[in-house]
Amino acid sequence: MLDLAKYSSIGAALKDAMERFADETCLIEADREREKERITYCEFNARALPLAKAMQDTGFAAADRASIIMTNQSKWLISAFAIFYSGGVLVPLDYKLTPAEHWQLLQHSGTKLLIIEYPIWRQLSTAPGRASATSLQTVLVTEAPPNVDLAGARRWEEFRNATDAPQFVPRERKDIASIVYSSGTGGRPKGCTMRHENYLEQCVALTSLYPFWPGVRYLSILPTNHAIDFMVGFFGPFTCGACVVHLRTLRPEFVREAFTRYKITYVSLVPLVLKNLQKGLEAKFAELPPAKRKLFNYLVAINKALTKSRPRPWLSRRLLKQVHGAFGGELRAIIVGGAFTEPQTLQFFYDLGIPVANGYGLTEAGTAITVNNLKPFRADTVGKPLPGMEVKIVDPGADGVGEVYVRSKTVMSGYLNEPELTAETIVDGWLRTGDLGKFDVQGHLHLSGRKKNMIVTEEGKNIYPEDIEATFESLPVKEFCVFAANYIWPKRSMVGEQLIIAIHLESGQSFTNQLQQEISQRNNRLLNYKRIHGIVLNDEDFPRTASLKIKRNELADRLSKLDRDRVILPL
Amino acid sequence: MPTLDQTTQEVLKLATTHFKLPAGALAPEDDFFKKLGIDSLQTLELLSRIENHFNIELPDYEVQGVSDFKTLAERIQSRL
Numbered sequence: 259m260l261d262l263a264k265y266s267s268i269g270a271a272l273k274d275a276m277e278r279f280a281d282e283t284c285l286i287e288a289d290r291e292r293e294k295e296r297i298t299y300c301e302f303n304a305r306a307l308p309l310a311k312a313m314q315d316t317g318f319a320a321a322d323r324a325s326i327i328m329t330n331q332s333k334w335l336i337s338a339f340a341i342f343y344s345g346g347v348l349v350p351l352d353y354k355l356t357p358a359e360h361w362q363l364l365q366h367s368g369t370k371l372l373i374i375e376y377p378i379w380r381q382l383s384t385a386p387g388r389a390s391a392t393s394l395q396t397v398l399v400t401e402a403p404p405n406v407d408l409a410g411a412r413r414w415e416e417f418r419n420a421t422d423a424p425q426f427v428p429r430e431r432k433d434i435a436s437i438v439y440s441s442g443t444g445g446r447p448k449g450c451t452m453r454h455e456n457y458l459e460q461c462v463a464l465t466s467l468y469p470f471w472p473g474v475r476y477l478s479i480l481p482t483n484h485a486i487d488f489m490v491g492f493f494g495p496f497t498c499g500a501c502v503v504h505l506r507t508l509r510p511e512f513v514r515e516a517f518t519r520y521k522i523t524y525v526s527l528v529p530l531v532l533k534n535l536q537k538g539l540e541a542k543f544a545e546l547p548p549a550k551r552k553l554f555n556y557l558v559a560i561n562k563a564l565t566k567s568r569p570r571p572w573l574s575r576r577l578l579k580q581v582h583g584a585f586g587g588e589l590r591a592i593i594v595g596g597a598f599t600e601p602q603t604l605q606f607f608y609d610l611g612i613p614v615a616n617g618y619g620l621t622e623a624g625t626a627i628t629v630n631n632l633k634p635f636r637a638d639t640v641g642k643p644l645p646g647m648e649v650k651i652v653d654p655g656a657d658g659v660g661e662v663y664v665r666s667k668t669v670m671s672g673y674l675n676e677p678e679l680t681a682e683t684i685v686d687g688w689l690r691t692g693d694l695g696k697f698d699v700q701g702h703l704h705l706s707g708r709k710k711n712m713i714v715t716e717e718g719k720n721i722y723p724e725d726i727e728a729t730f731e732s733l734p735v736k737e738f739c740v741f742a743a744n745y746i747w748p749k750r751s752m753v754g755e756q757l758i759i760a761i762h763l764e765s766g767q768s769f770t771n772q773l774q775q776e777i778s779q780r781n782n783r784l785l786n787y788k789r790i791h792g793i794v795l796n797d798e799d800f801p802r803t804a805s806l807k808i809k810r811n812e813l814a815d816r817l818s819k820l821d822r823d824r825v826i827l828p829l
Numbered sequence: 830m831p832t833l834d835q836t837t838q839e840v841l842k843l844a845t846t847h848f849k850l851p852a853g854a855l856a857p858e859d860d861f862f863k864k865l866g867i868d869s870l871q872t873l874e875l876l877s878r879i880e881n882h883f884n885i886e887l888p889d890y891e892v893q894g895v896s897d898f899k900t901l902a903e904r905i906q907s908r909l
Contacts, residue, residue: 290886329889354893377890507889509873534870717869786862786869786896 259470259498262462267429267454269342271497276303279499282472285332286520289506295332299499302336308418310340313371315419316396320345320427323393323437324371325364327351327378330478330504333400333414335492337373345427346371348436349449350483353378354785361387366447367437367674368393373414376402383409431455437674438485440621440720448722449674456624459667461494463644467631468524468591468615470498475588477503477516477525484718485625486526486595510534517586526593529603530716532614536606539581554578562609567634574611581610591615595626596718598705598752601637608635617641618705623689624668628703639702640695649703650688651696658696659750661709663688705752711745711810713755715787723757726788729780734773736764737800739808740790746814747822756791758826760817762800769795778829792826830909836883837902843882844898847875857899883909 260278265271280300287294297305318324324341326348328334341348349367351360353375360382364372370393374382379399388394397411429435435454439447468490470476478491495502503520505512516522527535546554561577564570571590575582582589592607593615607614617629618640627649630641643649647666654660669689672680683690692710695703712722723740730738738761744751746758759777763769774793781789794817801812817825831839841855848865861867861875879901880887885908895901 356894375890377888377893509877509889510870511877530868531870782860782863785894786860789863 259465262458262497265458266431267342267433268435268457268493269339269345269426269429271458272339272342272493273426275299275496275499279472282499283501284496284499285335285502285504286475287332287504287506288512288516288519290509290512291515294506297332299496302332302339306336306339306343307424308420309336309414310343311419311422311424312417313340313346313396314344314424316371318344318346318371318396320429321347321434322370323347323349323368324373325349325351325367325369326483327353327360327372327374327382328400328482329353329375329506330482330487330491331506332504333373334482335496335502337398337414338492340424341371342435343424343426345429347434350436350438350488352439352481352483354481356785357382357385358387361385361390363439363447363449364391364394367439367449370395372397373400374398374411375400376406379409379411383411429454431458432671434671436488438483438621446676446679446724447674448676448679450621450670451672451674452624452670456668456670457489457493459646460489460624460626460644461497463646463668464489464626464629465494465498466645467629468593470495470500470524472499474498474500474523475503475520476500477505477513477520477522479505479508479513479531480526480528480596480718484596485619485621486593489625490524490526490593514584517589518584519586521586521588523588523590524593525589526595528596528716528718529594529599530597530718532592532594532599532607533603533716536603539610540606558609561611565608565611565635569608569611569613569632569635571611578611582612585612595619597714597716598640600753604637608637617644618693618703620664620689620691622670622683623664623666623691624670627662627664627666627691636700636702639698639704641703642701643703649697652690654696659694659706660696662691662693662695662703662705664691665689706750707748707752708742708744708755711742711814713742713744713757714752715755716753717787719787721757721788726757726784726790729784730759730777733761733776733780735761735767737762737808739800739810739813741810741814741817743792743822743826746817757789758792758794759790760794760796760800760813762796762798774827774829781829790829792828794820794825795827831906833902833906836906836909837899839882840879840898840902840905843879844875847878855898857902858897860896861898861901862896879905885909 276299284299284302286296324346376399398414398417399411400414431454434451436452437449439449476495480487557577561574591613599616604614617626619626628641628643650663651660652663665688694707695705727740740759743756743758801809837857891904
């Protein structure tokens, strides 16, 4: 691995990695059962530099912002390296957002250069909003079919200057490396400004527990715009000479096949996918004939006893050969993130000899704050703070539970263009996470709920109620407000979180089927994971500030006096 | 080549069988996430079944953002 303490930027570290690991395979890309390409660090570099030069020829310079809207593939990483090489600021956007949300974030981030896949551009270019992205000068489209109208964009594949070498633009550790949107689509964008230092420090901390080396193969499934995949599916493996495997489809049957075909070492998943994997395995175990099942359970019990203090991958692979064979036989750990994972699922995999690296993190904190170090494995906690992380519990109650605060070199510098929000979130250098938890005597963190008005789905999506209120704008009622139900009625739980809409009807207005249908129709316009689950009627004026903004805290406090189980009308 | 209406009916039939629902339980305009209470992963499984049935490949980007059977049938129809 490169000694990252010596580097001041992501670009400088990646540049050296290209030379150090030149002949190692860095990327494999497959579409279903077809392997599309396999390239070395040297070849990766040879593709990125002409792109960087062509970008620089357009005037793209240090601190300029470039957005990527792509599914996981080689061009994502090649483009990101070209951006960092040129001293640019990367804005990785979720390809699953709607065109309106994309335009909003392109405008908010001040994006100058956009790199996007053709099918997404086809929709985005015809949607209203382009005029708002006033900083946008160049759009590069990948994989566009021949003879199609590119709506002013240029082809990524042809956008290169291989005649001259690009200039490497150095950046300092304190300079902004990326703007990562943790939420804010449709509402108030929360663009976390991450410094180069955040990534360099996080990479050192994470790889000290879960190392990469040449020959390691990481299967990239979580979207690369997500902080976890950016770190463990790009920067981490690349600074260690490892290989990243991309699949162009996420159909379960092809993902399963990829494990065995490419002998995967690590993979990152969201809890939803992990649980699904568990269900599939459980169903297969249940189909075993009684004698075989008995033997299998016996082997699992032996494995469990022998791995009590630490994982023993070689032993587990021999004992439970078939299970490990289905995962390619070389899987060292499944990294799970994006949302809370239930202990029962973690234990299930550990008992099979497949450690799940669960932890706790926030984009604002530079991905991970705590990680299970497997010494020994604990399914009931989110692990211990990573090296370099200071974590404290503020205002603990009688049960020791309080708000989790974090201080570290990995914490973002703030929210883009939001000084007030930044000041509320980072206080005296401590990041207020809004999550509730406590430490046990072994120093493991236990999470037990949220203090903040937001939910995290099992798919790892952070949903802020304010962001979806625009969908209900001009609803024929006096006023409305969307909340995370657990924010109003605190619940010691990190799973099954839902949103509700509080409604105050006009005087004399009654709640009709027609109104319910309208709410339902609008709700259906939202992506499925953003939808609200219930309605709460309230017959008093909402408390408001002098500038007429709803005082959410006060309203939540008022609603909390109502009986949760009785007042929520399901949608 | 089947008509769009026939393709839609085929898709509904496949989904009905896949999720073990009574015949006629699903309609073209139904939002499958809401009506079936399924997540994105279960949708991918259904798509694989649909692909095998129609002998086509539906790239992930083609079905991105699609949540009702009618639109899904249109995407399939364009690849038949």
